[in-house]
Amino acid sequence: MQVKATDFLGTIDKTILRRFSYVTCGRRLDGFALPCAAVALTAVVSAWAPLPWNLMLAVFIAGAAVVAQHMQQSKRQVFVAQQFAKGLLGIAEDCLKLLDLDGRIVCISDVGTRLFEADSPDDMVGVDWLGLWDGPEARHAFARAIAAESTSFSGACRTVTGSMKWWTSTFAPVFGERGKVVAILCKSRDITAEVDLIAELRGNAQVQKDMEDHVDAVFWTTSHDFRTLLHVSSAFERMWEMPMSALEADETSWAERVHPDDLPQLRGRMRDAVQTGAPAQSYFRLCLPEARIRWVRADIYPVIEAGAVARVVSVCVDATEEQERLRELHRLANIDSLTGLHNRNSMTEALLAHCNAGEPFAYLFIDIDRFKSINDTAGHSAGDTVLTAIAERIRSVLPESAIVARPGGDEFTILLPGVPDPDRIAQACRRLAVACHRPISIDCKTVTMTCSIGVAMYPENGSTPEALFTSADLAMYAAKRAGRNTFRVFGEEEKVDLARAHLETELHDAIRDDQFVLHYQPHYRVDSGALTGAEALLRWNHPQLGLLAPGAFVPVLEESGLIVEAGHWIIREAVQAASVLATSTPEVKSVSINVSPKQFRDPQLVSVLKQTIKRCCIDARRITLEITESALIENIDGAQEVLTQIQRMGVRIAIDDFGTGYSSLSYLARFRPDVLKLDKSFVDNIMSDETVRTVVEGVIDLAHKLGMAVVAEGVETQDQMDILRDARCDEVQGFLLSRPVSLDRLLERGSQRRLEAMAP
Structure with missing residues (x-):
């Protein structure tokens, strides 16, 4: 049953009457006072007017009273309707308007005025609202409303300023x-x-679909427990070669x-992603028809919502070419291109793996004898042929x-697993x-060609790849020395x-770590016992072994060539010490520095010496080089x-170990x-061997005649x-x-001798 607007307003009327007491009182006055007043007025008039005029007058008064009562009721109903409409229009967030039967706006709410971007509601009154719509939907819905149907529609129309808006x-x-x-x-x-949001979402969804349809990657979305597959892209069919059905x-x-x-x-990496909440990655193989293999890389991303994993998104891409490149890189990184x-x-990785396993094995180092002559006489291509042939034979x-x-080069290495029995190793070496x-x-x-072979045993000769390589290399050089x-x-x-070799490595560290x-060993005058000079002698303050004498390491310095770098340091330190002694102990006339061949x-010897003397501001005659x-x-x-350049600087020259060469x-x-410095071997025998004594006396006499000083x-x-x-x-x-x-002790000794000389 259709509810009329008057019935609805009547309901509102009753509600307001219950809320406002003065309205109720007014209605009671209409229903009681007006009839009473009409009866009283009729009685008074009837007494003065003759028949039939008095009857006609009474009927008129009664009719007027009824009309007045109805007019008063209608006024109150209009008041109620106005109050309701005003409140409704004030609180509504939508555009409310009253249209006449031609579709023109009779009135519109303030909210509607603002939504239509008008300056005031009066500007909207009389506007053909139906004419604002481009399509026929508005007129069709309005026609059904005129036919007493409640209808709705959605569409777009422009506001007063021309902006396009969508409405329902x-x-x-x-x-x-x-x-x-x-x-x-x-x-x-x-x-x-x-509408804009829906359009954007539809656009995004279409973009996503287009991407999924044209990108060779499979996009997955599953529940956090992987039991429900929420989404999978169409690329699944191409990658898995399996229908989506x-x-x-x-x-x-x-x-x-x-x-x-x-x-x-793969399943483990999936679980890890959910348990840790962090992305994970996994590589796996797909077994395709016709025994084909396809490598796939899966990137797994957990989606966190409200502090927990709500779902899991993963992307699978074809990694076959990537794996092939990795295999090729592995081959290039681990396989010799010439011999295969x-x-x-x-080999280092294999050695490390066997060392970690702890099982004994033998490590062989092979060097082709005189291989350089092949390259020099026949060319490198011939050398490559020799290496390839020997590799196949090994x-x-x-x-x-x-x-x-x-x-590398003409070297080969072999790892022989198993207990390294000496007979078995010897037999293998002879076969090689x-x-x-x-x-x-x-x-x-x-x-x-011939070869020299060095053999090292694990763990006897080394427990690391580096140690085994060094041991086998040393054994190989021993084989070369053996012929x-x-x-x-x-x-x-x-x-x-x-x-x-270990000592040489430590010497590198010693130079680097200072x-x-x-x-300093003092020199004394034989006749007076006075302190006249000192010889600088190298010592090594080893981190574990303490202070080492030069005999323990100088030969290795010489053989390795490190003596040159160490020599520069010795010159700088000794010249600096000579500068200190010249100031505090002037009786020390010279500091001697040993120079090896x-x-x-x-x-750089001359330049280093010259720069150091200049920097220390010292008289060059206080420096003696022992050669x-x-x-x-x-x-x-x-x-x-070289001697001429050194002597021009004023530096003194001493011939060390004279008599031994x-x-x-x-x-x-x-x-x-x-x-001239007489070697200790002469001094040791000067008491027991008359001939040695005679030689010493002769050398001293000759040196003096040549203008040279002699230090024993x-x-x-x-004695x-x-x-x-x-x-x-x-x-x-x-x-x-x-x-x-x-140096500090030498300075103290010099001070002590000066005090003794000053004593009475």
Whole structure:
């Protein structure tokens, strides 16, 4: 049944009457006072008017009273309707308006005025509202509303300023007293934001669909427990080569294509992503028809909502080419391109794996003897042919379990698993030697090669790849020293070489970490016992072994060439010490610095010495360089040039260990040193051997006649001191008078001697 607008307003009327007491009182007055007043007025008038006028007058008064009562009721109903409409229009968030039967606006709410971007409601009154719409939907819905139907529609129209907005409108017919539609009440809601959002979402969804359809990646969305597949892109069919219908029928069917060996790891990574809340990645293989394999990379991303994983998104891409590139890179990184054997990196990984396993094995190092001559005489291509042939032969005579590598050049290494039995190792080495010695054809020529083999055992000769490589390398060089074309197992001699190699490494660290120190052995006048100078002697303050004498490490410094770098440091420290002594202990006239043959050949020796003397602002005559005879005779002309440059600076020259080398008198005349140092071997025998004593006396006398001072080394007894005094030796040094001491101790000793000299 259609509810009329008047019935609705009547209901509102009753509600308001219950809320407002004065309205109720007014209605009671209409229903009681007006009839009473009409009866009283009729009685008064009837008494004065004759019949039939009095009856007609009474009827008129009664009718007027009824009309007045109805007019008063209608006024109150209009008041109620106005109050209701005003409140409704004030609180409504939608555009409310009343339309006449032609579709023109009769009135509109303030909210509607604002939504239509008008300045005031009066500007909207009379506007053809139906004419604002482009399509026929508005007129069709309005026509149904005039036919007494409540209808709605959605569409777009422009505001007063021309802006396009989307609306959803509802029509409600307003009925008159006779049940006819007299106006249309319209409510319109601005849904522009919602429409734009829906359009954006639809656009995004279309973009996503287009991407999924054209990108060769599978996008998945599953529940957090992986039991429900929420979404999968169409690329699944191309990658899995499985119809989507199969996945819809059984959401776990995707796992049927995954390689059985890879599925546990993939599921584990999926669980890890959910448990940790962090992205995860997994590589797995798909087993496709016709025995084809496709590698897939899965990137798994947990989606966190309200502090928990709500769902899981993953992206699967074809990683077959990536895996092929990785395999190729692995091959390039681990396989020797010339021979197809393992390279150094691959062998190191194999050694590390076997060392970690703890199982014994043998490590062989093979070096082709005189291979350089092949490259030099026949060319590098011939050398490559030889290496390839030898690599094939090595591989052919070894068991399958052996790992063969070519670290580089003409070297090969072999890892032989199993307990390294000496007989088994010897037999393997002989087979390798025979295989390498067989003739090799090169461009219609035949060459015969031999090899030297070094063997190291795990764990006896090393527990790391580096240690085993070093041990086998030392054993191989022992085989070369033994005449080549043989093998050697790492033994005691090689242990000495290994210790020397370790010492060389530590010496590098000593130079870098400034572990060297200088001690100074004083020189004393033989006749007076006065302190006249000191010799700088190198010491190594080893982190574990403490202070080491030069005999423990200087030979290795010489052999390795590190003596040159260490020599620069010695010169700088000794010259600085001489500068300190010149200020605090002026009686110390000179500081002697030992220069080895390799140092003497150093082209920077003169410049380093000159710059250091200049920087320390010291008289060059306070510096003495001690040079052995062997350093001078290796290159006489070159030595003469260096000595001349040094002597021009004012630096004194001393011939060290005189009498142990050639001791040529012509060298003394040519080089003209300032000092001769008698070797300790002469001093040791000066008491027991008359001949030695005579030689010492002769050398001292000759030196004096040539204008040279003589310093005797290694004086340890008073008898030696007395004989040297009788022979008129100038200065001595040795344990009898002082051991080598630090610079601070030498300074203290100088101060003490000055105090003794000043005492009465």
